[in-house]
Amino acid sequence: MQNHEPTVASGTPDHHLQRNLRNRHLQLIAIGGAIGTGLFMGSGKTISLAGPSVIFAYAIIGSVLFFMMRAMGELLLSNLHYKSFVDFNYDLLGPCAGFFTGWTYWFCWVVTGIADIAAITGYIQFWAPGVPLWLPGAVCIGLLLGLNLLTVKLFGEMEFWFALVKIIAIVALIAIGIVLIATGFTSPSGARAAVSNLWTNGGWFPHGGAGFMAAFQIAVFAFVGIELVGTASAEARDPEKTLPKAINSIPIRVIVFYVLALLVIMTVTPWDQVAPDRSPFVNLFMLIGIPIAASLINFVVLTSATSSANSGIYSTGRMLYGLSAGKLGPKPFARLSRNNVPANGLAYSCLLLFIGVFLLYQEGDVMKVFTIVTTISSICFIFVWSLIMIAYMRYRKMHPERHATSIFKMPGGVAMCWVVLAFFAFVLWVFGQKEDTLQGLIYTPVWFLCLAICYPFYRRQAIEHRKETH
Template sequence: MKNRETPLGPAAPDHHLQRSLRNRHLQLIAIGGAIGTGLFMGSGKTISLAGPSVIFAYAIIGSVLFFMMRAMGELLLSNLNYKSFVDFNYDLLGPCAGFFTGWTYWFCWVITGIADVVAITGYIKFWAPGVPLWLPGTLCISLLLGLNLLTVKLFGELEFWFALVKIVAIVSLIAIGAVLIGIGFTSPSGARAAVSNLWTHGGWFPHGGAGFLAAFQIAVFAFVGIELVGTASAEAQDPLRTLPKAINSIPIRVIVFYILALLVIMTVTPWDQVAPDRSPFVNLFMLIGIPIAASLINFVVLTSATSSANSGIYSTGRMLFGLSAGKLGPRPFAKLSNNNVPANGLAYSCILLFIGVLLLYQEGDIMKAFTIVTTISSICFIFVWSLILIAYMRYRKLHPERHAASIFKMPGGVAMCWLVLAFFAFVLWVFAQKQDTLAGLVYTPLWFLALAVCYPFYRKQAIEHRKETH
């Protein structure tokens, strides 16, 4: 294994991660990041909690995160030596912010990967109820690790095809749903497909404001990974052209892949007939009596979870590489393999994903295990997104000339940053209102306490490294 070390931060003269991702890879990675396991696995629970008003939750969250992404995009393009948001946090807010951002983002993806292992097990049990709980996740982790150890281009190809499967499935679901609504299809349970199903079963807010707010936890988790395109841009061939295009398409993706898909599900089958512990995408086709189609959709949602796990493995390896190269992590993670991939970081992260397998044996209930890990993941992602906005405000203060020259300015600027931060605070308050999400909110600070304990061991060498690279 060759030892190639690269400093973290904007003054890095060279970066050995290869720019092998093409425009089609970056666009589909962006789409794949916006269509997460939370949509396929968790939307059944959000529908049961909020009824038709769930579409407003997804629309609000998608709109807010668009502005966070625009802030990230302007920062990344303001200095192409920034390889990820960890780099600009390190540069603009200091090594401590870089340390907390990088390690928390790594932790986010480990936790998300654990959630994906849980989800993959649930999807496999659709076909093979008797399969041992440990087998699906173990096979998936081993396969994705092997593929990620080869080349970044292979990761791009995997995500391209994973995302394409998701797009085709959702567009097909919308088209089939439109036909069923048009012909007035009646399911075996006696429910008739009609647009009026959106308001004739208790109205748009059947469980009131409390039900609507309760849906936010899984709805937020559905969007985690939306910032992955910022990490992947470090290995994109033409970030000045491809990154703005990927970020600007977020509103369209939210409308098509979330709002239209959920509207179709709740018009074909009334919201109160959607099982909270099953994927409504699978459930829809089961209700209309097409078991083969249900198997196909189960394959699609399995692909989605595998795609998310693949993204997580990719991200954790890159994050450990960047942290360690900037003297904010163990030295072995700063090494690249002969294929220019951070093999040590990839392997270490994958070992931790097996916690998901253990969690299944502890909890037994797949949906309960999924809720625990997604809550913790969502809170940590909100922390990372918040630091991106804080770094943007710092950038506006320190480098007004860069902002003036930017070709991709964030709409609303600093004022919008404060609005988005206020929304994130509101979401955390919502998490505190329900018992299952409150547990995640209570235990997540332990992670930040652990980081606070560890940071002094890296502080001195990180500050010295920063001086050397500026």
């Protein structure tokens, strides 16, 4: 099959998604996607579960997802009419796979948005403990919706600056940590900053293999959104140059932003003194007695959560637009505003995010809500990532000529696809071992049951649309 018109996301010749994202936007969107709320909000819990071995968990997950991203990159560049991974799943695996991928990815970001609201509320409580739980999230959703309704270029600019704040903060944390280690700083609690803190408090695996594996749940959530660059590439200029560059920098990002940052935190602060229910980034500066620095870091992690929520709102609108244009969703979502923005999809997704604010208001325990929704989100993201790998194997079988001429081949090929899928199966097994993550694992199939009930209503028109576009 040769290059053809878009199979899912389509529009009229003068009214469609515009390629207004520049190289710097795409690179920083990729970095912002790799530095998730899970790193800032959830790494305290992963450190308490796994101790210093948590860095191996982040390194392993980052390495596996690099291969998933390379598979996605080769597929997107094999046919530039593919606007996202939903398009190539639809094309290679059929309308049913496109339907399940698109709606699940949309659901992922709605659920992740709820987790981000939980995080934002937690960070605001750092400054204002008495603020009503519903207020910070409601203000954030309203503000981001308003900005996303304007232009995609404005989304790119927001993500550029959000990501830049995160990068500067993490690099500064690493630099300050190195200085504290070099000077032998001692905190008010009597803990001395030393590299030996990594192995003198029970070794690298203080809670054994069980503790190490338990860290994977929230560690996986730290990486959700890493595939966002694949959605944004539909609106990027010159994707053949910018997309490979963004994907190939993933290993460096993982080493700098995850491994080095967490090594510094656990070197300056012994891992057993890191509070599981607080951000270790904020906690680090509180321990060394610099309250203004703690406020600055709190601002940074607040920015990170807002960035993730912004990415989520962007993604949900594009997914609903693509699904509806491909006859896999309600017609109103296929309409674009005068600014070529999927306004109906954006508004609908944000309406559902307000439900998350309501849940927070009912529960009151920010970390409990965060853990449950991150589990559900992580499982759904793993489903989407798995379908990307299956689509890649199908592509290798159906279009060997495209692979032979590809400028961005996935390392390891089909054999590596099986390794990645086996890892995803292992992570799902880990989710079943802990009570709080088991809840999410039990509830998630309800979503897929709902999709199975809804798909027959769209099946016939989706198959007809697919015939028309081939």
